[in-house]
Amino acid sequence: MRIFEPHAHMFSRVTDDYERMALAGIRAILEPAFWLGQNRTSVGTFIDYFDTIIGWERFRAQQFGIHHFCTMGLNPREANDDRVNDDVMAILPRYLEKDSVLGVGEIGLDDQTPKEEKYFLGQIELAKQHELPVLIHTPHRDKKKGFERMIDLIKDSGFPMERVLLDHGNEETIKITKDLGLYSGFSIYPHTKMDPRRMVSILKEYGMERMIINSAADWGISDPLLVPKTCIALEQAGFPDEAIEQLVWDNPITFFEQEGGRLDRAELEKPANIDRRETWDGNSVLRGQDPEKY
Amino acid sequence: MTHTIPYPDWQATLDEKARTFLETARERVAENGAEVLPVLFPQLPRRLGREIPGSGLAVVQGRVWDWGAWRACDLAALELVEEAEIPGSMRVDLFLHGDMEERLMAMRTLVPAPVTDATIELLGEAQRTNTVPHFEAAICDSNLLVRALEHSAFGIEDFNRMVLKLAFIDLPLSRVLQATEHANEDLSRMLQDLATEREAAGRAVWADTNRMIARAPTAGTLARLIGGLEHGDDRQRLAAAEGMAALPKRSELAELARERWEREPRPQIRTALEKITAP
Known part of the structure; x- marks a missing residue:
């Protein structure tokens, strides 16, 4: 089974994760720009982070046979921070044109403040200008209200619904989003938010169309193998292979595919080329091993 | 600034969409100057392509390079940086905040230009980062490494370190034009x-x-x-x-x-x- 993992923060994961993910069939990863666990105090740290996810992190994934892409954006938590918000908006246009950047994200609402709304709408405009889809983070608290508010904002902005992925959904939010023409994302976590068993139930009820699942693996208690584990749960529940492939391969590719050739389906047919003689910024994933043997 | 016109008809292999993109990009540069380059540069490989449309040795005021190493996106990048009269600091910025392809174009467009402080800084990056395509773009298929010796901040010790790195990553000596003379x-x-x-x-x-x-x-x-x-x-x-x-x-x-x-x-x-x- 080929898997496109459409939401994993590999920046905060180790090489063992890449190895296990590749062995479990994960052929491509999309890494949304996000909050790093504590607030940044200047735009320079965003620049370095953005450079890392288009540079070193992409290289690191490739060294394990995985194609790496990302989305760029000002996350809602730091949209509230005047030390960085305007400056990050100013640097985004150059990053939104990078080859490996497939969308604007993750953006959205968290505490649901006026500032979050301002920068959310500003980034919807950037997505229009750069002809990119948007990956939207939804609030962990007061989620239903946050979903409804974001849907209203998107509708008012005139942004096409089929280019919207509303992430971190659950049994409640799918009732709101199922008929809107947007993509519904579900982050499957160990013990919280959404688990494989509940995901199977949702998919039984609503089908595979415009559904996307991910692990949202990050620096917290999370599991980068939860997409392949959910595939097994779906298989056990009697879903045919074609339906599972639609969920974990076709849907995310169709969503992130766009004019201009940044995501080449044909290229994804093969694992990324592993060449451990290569380096990025003088660095390699090897620690003294002979690149010709390891 | 002297413009280095790439060999005639280099755009003949471009399709209409690519030609239109390049035309629009030129207009944006003419209107706004170098400040639009960070947004235009990352688009060049996917809009113009990575094919090599021609070949032949260029010799301009002692600068020698082989067009056979230049892809369509590199040629477009050269036209844009010259149109923009790019400052050295912008060349360095395009490299430092660029992806693989942008870094490659930032290096390659140094080749037909006079050697400046930015050239020396970027040669230092090529040496330090050890990324083969960037190293190749900087010192292979031209005499840039030899020309760098004209700059007071680049001595024979720097030249030697670059040739040693060439050996370390196993690239052919013949691609560094005139290197054996030194x-x-x-x-x-x-x-x-x-x-x-x-x-x-x-x-x-x-x-x-x-x-x-x-x-x-x-x-x-x-x-x-x-x-x-x-x-x-x-x-x-x-x-x-x-x-x-x-x-x-x-x-x-x-x-x-x-x-x-x-x-x-x-x-x-x-x-x-x-x-x-x-x-």
Whole structure:
């Protein structure tokens, strides 16, 4: 089974994760720009982070046979921070044109403040200008209200619904989003938010169309193998292979595919080329091993 | 600023969409200057393509480069940076905050330009980062490395380190135009030490080692060249023969070369050996 993992923060994961993910069939990863666990105090740290996810992190994934892409954006938590918000908006246009950047994200609402709304709408405009889809983070608290508010904002902005992925959904939010023409994302976590068993139930009820699942693996208690584990749960529940492939391969590719050739389906047919003689910024994933043997 | 017009009709292979994009990009640069380059640069490979539309050596005011290394996106990048009269700081910024492709274009567009502080800074990045495509774009298929010696901040020690890195990543010496003219004993020692280290580890030695060291022999050079004539690898044997042919006192080795010639099965190596024995 080929898997496109459409939401994993590999920046905060180790090489063992890449190895296990590749062995479990994960052929491509999309890494949304996000909050790093504590607030940044200047735009320079965003620049370095953005450079890392288009540079070193992409290289690191490739060294394990995985194609790496990302989305760029000002996350809602730091949209509230005047030390960085305007400056990050100013640097985004150059990053939104990078080859490996497939969308604007993750953006959205968290505490649901006026500032979050301002920068959310500003980034919807950037997505229009750069002809990119948007990956939207939804609030962990007061989620239903946050979903409804974001849907209203998107509708008012005139942004096409089929280019919207509303992430971190659950049994409640799918009732709101199922008929809107947007993509519904579900982050499957160990013990919280959404688990494989509940995901199977949702998919039984609503089908595979415009559904996307991910692990949202990050620096917290999370599991980068939860997409392949959910595939097994779906298989056990009697879903045919074609339906599972639609969920974990076709849907995310169709969503992130766009004019201009940044995501080449044909290229994804093969694992990324592993060449451990290569380096990025003088660095390699090897620690003294002979690149010709390891 | 003198504009380096790429060879005529380089755009002939572009489709209409690509031509239109380039035209619009030029207009944006003409209107806004270099500040739009960070947004335009990342688009060039996917909009213009990575095909190499032509070939041929360019020689402009002592600057030499091979168009055969230039992809359509590199040619477009050159036109845009020249149109924008790009400041050195922007060249460095395009490299430091660029992805793989942008970094490559930032390096390659240095080649036809005068050597400035930015050139030296970026050559330093090529040396430090050790990323093969960027290193190639900076110093291969042109004489930029040799021209850099004209700059007061780039000395023969810097040149030697770059050639040593070339050996380390196993790129052909022939791609660094005019490099052999700056052979020196210190470089020969560095290359010989690298070769010895590789041999001790059972790893391959840069095939061009013997070509370079023969041009500035130092202690151990002659023995290494003579030993090279018996190497089991054809490339190493050829390099040893060519190196010996370049030695200042090659006539002293004529007897050895003749003896090897009789046993040498490869015509190309036999030809090189004949040059050693020639009066």
